Amino acid sequence: MVPPNPPPKRTQPHPQALPARGLNPVLCIIIALILLGLLVGLAILITYLTLRPKRLVYTVEAASVQDFAIAKDDHISAKFNYVIKSYNPEKHVSVRYHSMRISTAHHNQSVAHKEIPAFKQRPKNETKIETQLVSHNVALSKFNAKDLRAETTKGVIEMEVYITARVSYKTWILRSRRRTLKAVCTPIMINVTSNSLNGFQRVLCRTRL
Numbered sequence: 001m002v003p004p005n006p007p008p009k010r011t012q013p014h015p016q017a018l019p020a021r022g023l024n025p026v027l028c029i030i031i032a033l034i035l036l037g038l039l040v041g042l043a044i045l046i047t048y049l050t051l052r053p054k055r056l057v058y059t060v061e062a063a064s065v066q067d068f069a070i071a072k073d074d075h076i077s078a079k080f081n082y083v084i085k086s087y088n089p090e091k092h093v094s095v096r097y098h099s100m101r102i103s104t105a106h107h108n109q110s111v112a113h114k115e116i117p118a119f120k121q122r123p124k125n126e127t128k129i130e131t132q133l134v135s136h137n138v139a140l141s142k143f144n145a146k147d148l149r150a151e152t153t154k155g156v157i158e159m160e161v162y163i164t165a166r167v168s169y170k171t172w173i174l175r176s177r178r179r180t181l182k183a184v185c186t187p188i189m190i191n192v193t194s195n196s197l198n199g200f201q202r203v204l205c206r207t208r209l
Contacts, residue, residue, distance in 0.1 A: 053169050053176075056095070057087040058183040058205035060161055061128070062197035063190050070152070074145035075137045076111055080104050080190075082161060083197065084129040088121045093171045095121040098178060100165040104133050104188075106144050106158070111135040116165075155193045161185040163205070183207045 062083040069077050084102070088095050097120070103113035112133035121127050140148065151157040163183035169176040185205035 053093060053095075053209065054089045055209070056181065056183075056207055057089060058163060058185065058207055059085045059087075060185045060188055060203040060205065061085050062200045063159070063188050064195055064197050064200075065157070065190050065192055066195050068152070068157075068192050070140070070145060070149055071137075074140045074142065076135050076140050076145075076148070077137055078111070078135045080112055080133045080135065080159070081197065082129075082131055082133070082188075084131070084161070084163070084185075086121065086127045086129065088123060088125050088127075090123050090169075092123055093169050094123055096168045096170060097121065098166040098168065100163065102129070102131055102133065103162045104135075105160045105162060106140075106148060108160070109141060109144050110162075111138050111140070152192055155191060157190050157192055159188040159190055161188055161203075161205070167209075179209055181207065181209050 060082060062081075064081045066079040066081065067077065071077070082102070082104070096118075097116075098118050100116035100118075101113060102116060103110045105111060112135035114131055114133050116129060116131065119127070148157060161184075163181070163185070165181045166178050167181050168178045183205040185203050188203055189201070191199070
């Protein structure tokens with residue numbers, strides 16, 4: 001007797017690999033924007049913490065006047081000599097002065113000014129600025145002319161010094177934008193009977209950035 005043929009083997013179908021799903025381009029853009037925003041925010045924070053400047057310190061160390069005269073027509077002529085000290089209290093930040101203007105006035109009326117060349121101030125640096133502001137036949141208001149004549153008879157006149165500068169701060173490779181520094185130094189008591197800078201009482205200026 002012939003044995004029956006064995007039943008045919010069932011072949012199980014091989015599972016087909018699912019096609020790989022690509023990343024959603026919209027999701028990638030959103031993630032990239034979030035990461036970029038975080039990096040920009042971190043950079044701004046680091047820059048702010050690094051370049052947040054301390055207040056610059058300005059003082060008038062000495063002052064004198066030469067050839068002081070007020071004409072009958074209320075015009076003033078004089079040579080005002082000032083020694084001004086600038087101090088940068090920062091440990092790691094230098095200051096770049098792109099421009100500076102120093103003026104002197106009496107009761108807010110400017111009588112002389114001078115432009116100071118650009119310079120750089122390193123951390124913890126003291127810079128002395130010795131300058132002469134020349135007033136040549138400058139018209140005064142009636143009030144200021146009368147007041148200055150009265151002060152002259154007492155031997156001491158009261159003046160003011162104003163400083164305006166464009167500055168920027170730098171540390172390592174970071175540099176801040178240019179800012180306007182303003183300093184007001186008052187009262188500046190000047191002896192008109194002597195040309196010497198000795199005996200002057202130092203004046204601390206008020207600064208604003």
